[in-house]
Amino acid sequence: MMLRAGLVIFLVCLQLSDAAKNVSERIYMTIDSKNGFSPCIRLTNANKQVGCSSPSGGAHGVMHLVNSSVDLAWVMTTGTHHPYVPLITQSFLATQPDMLTKFIGNSRIAGALIIMEKSSSLNGQSFSPDLKCPNQGFGLYSKDAQCNWNPAGSGLLLGDYDFPIYSLFPGTNLSTILDCTRKYNSFVNDAPPDYPLCATNMLDFMYAVKDTFTCMTQGLYGPIFGSSTRCDPLEGYNVWGTLTGRNASDTYSEREIILVVTRLDAKGLFKDVVPGAESSTAGMVALMAALRALAPEAAREEEWAKKIVYVIFNGESLDYIGSSRMVYDMKKTFPAQVPSGENIFAPATFNLSSVKTIIEVGQVGLSVVPDNLFLHYDNGSNSTEALRAILTQHGKDNSMNFTAGSGTLPPASSQMFLREDKRIEVAYIADHGSSFTNRFYNSYLDDAENLKVTENSTSSATITQLTRLSTVVARTLAQLAGANTTIQSSIAANAEYIRDLTVCFTMNFSCPLVKQSFTAGHTLPDYLVNSRYIGVNNGPNNYLVNAVQRLIAQSLGADNRTLNTSTSCQAPKGDSLNSYLLMRAGVNGTEERCVIAPVYTYFVQSPAFLDPVDYRSTVYSTWTESRWNDISMEIFLKPSPTSEHTALGVGITLVVVFIALTLQINRVSSSLFDTSVAHNT
Structure with missing residues (x-):
């Protein structure tokens, strides 16, 4: 008896539930x-x-x-x-x-x-x-x-x-x-x-x-x-590498490395809208274009006295996550040693004492006067007069003027290196003197429009400035490394490449240049142009890191058309000297190629989260991101409060009536339902 009454109640409730869902969908718009x-x-x-x-x-x-x-x-x-x-x-x-x-x-x-x-x-x-x-x-x-x-x-x-x-x-x-x-x-x-x-x-x-x-x-x-x-440490990847690859058996000597660096990330008030066009993209494009300009001469690096290492840091806008982690590791050795054995190939290791010079490319896309940039340095560190003189001379040769800063570095990754070793000489290149020219620093407004970039022009002031700067940086690196003047003068950045790269990173991530660096059929969402925030747990920022690594590999790597599948494009056992990256053989085709290059990604999380953890550190970044459901x-x-109260009253009345009706049905169920069949069975 109770079972049948309960079944009736359940069916009525189910009907009411479906009706309520339909009403909710009509009332609320998601x-x-x-x-x-x-x-x-x-x-x-x-x-x-x-x-x-x-x-x-x-x-x-x-x-x-x-x-x-x-x-x-x-x-x-x-x-x-x-x-x-x-x-x-x-x-x-x-x-x-x-x-x-x-x-x-x-x-x-x-x-x-x-x-x-x-x-x-x-x-x-x-x-x-x-x-x-x-x-x-x-x-x-x-x-x-x-x-x-x-x-x-x-x-x-x-x-x-x-x-x-x-x-x-x-x-x-x-x-x-x-x-x-x-x-x-x-x-x-x-x-x-x-x-x-x-x-x-x-x-x-x-x-x-x-x-x-x-x-x-x-x-x-x-x-x-x-x-x-309740939360997770911010984490991501740096991109770093060398021009030709140097095996661990051939170590770096003291002050042998010329380090050229920039940053990849930015931050903002809103998680998914962090374009960072001037804050980070302009400098990154300039560095990547400089590496491409150096590529034809990369094989000569073995003849040069110094070696070039490049790093694109991640998490810098949140208290220098990427650079602080690298410096922390370089106090011992970087990258981590690979176990010895036969057929072991790995990048040569180095530490802080291996670094002689750092050239950092900062915000460089906007200038009050076109082609006029600043060279910032730190008064309390090693003298940089000779370094700044080389940059200035190459600037003059390329219609670019450099003005010396005041002796204090802006927010810069190189500060983390100087904090540990002031013998390193540092030059920080920027489009500003004592204050940023970027009016929208770490805002969603720092986009392609702010950078004054268009899809078709290679002659805009921004692209012209980035092209000249990339040439200056590349020639300076070559001179510091030991290249002769003939080689230096032959190095030149490509304006079309810089235009295309800038458009890819600020307007259209699924551009031909990026598409060609991934496999056929790989999806490249356009929202990735706004993914400069480092984030946690393999977020969208990692797509950007992957693209940067692959684009640099295209410039510095060697093509292998026979290793054209995901299974064949793999590093041989024991070989981590090069990255093996499967890419399209053309923009629209389905054929693929294996690009082999000394460009790597490097997982970074603030040293504050390493064992032993220090969640209250004042030395290293302690930023975490909250979890949510x-x-x-x-x-x-x-509706008006009166209407709401009336609806509430009606609802309560209906509930009371429904309960009373249910109880009444239960009391008279014997007269409402024929139970003789149940008794006979």
């Missing part, structure tokens, strides 16, 4: 996270947590377009429909970069949405969410030193926001959000809007808490019951 928005996530370091998080159940509020001080006052103090989710234009945020900080602790603010715009829409304004002195205290100089390299820096990246913040991509989703907001939430004849109102629910709950020590030692369910950590966004029409 915004696609891949094409609609990018979240601000939470990070931790030794001292604190930064970034954003919603409550565990999400944050919901009425959307209100904020494009003026009046709009801002409405959501913060006078509006009658709070909590609000301000819908802020980037151009207005640039005028008041501390706006998001003012929202902290304000119960009227449930979240914030930033409408992404092009840099040209800011009318000359600057916007950088990083500090005025990026990475201060983790390099060569004291954390208390006066510093203003990034005058546009607002420090928004270091804010701890108790609400979610999303950036909204241009497109259909943004249009839908704006249409809904304008239709239902706009003032009419100076009268505030009335219900229903367009609202949103933002779910962006982060598990990280307090600081890195707490985050790494306290499990998800507390220090006793939890085994899984889901990040989502929905929009819906919010």
Whole structure:
């Protein structure tokens, strides 16, 4: 009897559940996270947590377009429909970069949405969410030193926001959000809007808490019951190599290496929108083009007194993760020794004392005066006058002018080397003097438009400057290594290659140049042009690292058309002297080739996370990224409180009636159901 009554109840509940799901789908519209928005996530370091998080159940509020001080006052103090989710234009945020900080602790603010715009829409304004002195205290100089390299820096990246913040991509989703907001939430004849109102629910709950020590030692369910950590150390790969490959049996002597370096990464307020066009891409392109220009002369390197080693560091924007790890390892030997035995081939090892010179290519895509760059150095380290003189002379030979810096290095990877060994001579090349020319340092606005790059022009000021600089760097490296003047003068960078490389890394990652460096059928999502953030656990940044390695291999490597399958394009047992990389034989064809080159990737994680761990380190980066379960966004029409209360009352009444009806059915079930069949059986 009870079983049949229960079955009836279950079927009714199931029907109601399906109906509720259908109603929910009609009420809520989900915004696609891949094409609609990018979240601000939470990070931790030794001292604190930064970034954003919603409550565990999400944050919901009425959307209100904020494009003026009046709009801002409405959501913060006078509006009658709070909590609000301000819908802020980037151009207005640039005028008041501390706006998001003012929202902290304000119960009227449930979240914030930033409408992404092009840099040209800011009318000359600057916007950088990083500090005025990026990475201060983790390099060569004291954390208390006066510093203003990034005058546009607002420090928004270091804010701890108790609400979610999303950036909204241009497109259909943004249009839908704006249409809904304008239709239902706009003032009419100076009268505030009335219900229903367009609202949103933002779910962006982060598990990280307090600081890195707490985050790494306290499990998800507390220090006793939890085994899984709340966060993960930032990690990725450096790219490094030599011109020709040098076996471990032929070691480097003291001060034999000329090191040329740059960085690959950048950071930003929003996880998936970190283009880093000027912050990192311009310098990386210049270095890669210089290596390509050196390639025809690479075989002569054995005749030269010095050897060239190149490194493209990752994680530098987060307290020098890549360079600090390399220097940490070089205190002993780099790379790690390979066990001895027959037919063992591996790159020759070196340490800090092997390095004589470092040339670092920084932000070099923008100059106040075209083809005018700066040579920065450190007054407290080895003299660099001779090095700067060589660079300056090659600059003059290529219509480029260099001005000496003030004797203090900008935020630079080479600071990590000088912190350990000031006998190394360092020249840091940049397009700025005492402060960045990049108005959007570590902002999503630092894109191809900021770099003034177009797909078809090789004669733009940016491409011309990068081409001349690449030639200067390549010739300087050749001279320092020991090449004669005839070889030096024959070296020249290719403007078309630089144009194509810049377009690939800032506009179209599935460009022919990158496509040809991967196997046929390999998918190359365009969002990778925005993946400069180092991240964790094999994130999108690793695709970028792989592409950089393969593009350098194309320049310096040897083609083998017979090893044209994934099984045959493998290094022989015991041979790690070269990387074996399977690539297309042409841009659109299906034939493949094996490129063999002395270019490597090198896993990097801050030394603070090595045994013994030091989660409170003040010497090394301690950045971690929070874990989370889901990040989502929905929009819906919010009814008036009266309507909500009425709906709640009706719902409670229906539940009570349903329970009473169920009990009544159970009491009279014997008269409603024929039980004779059950009894006879």
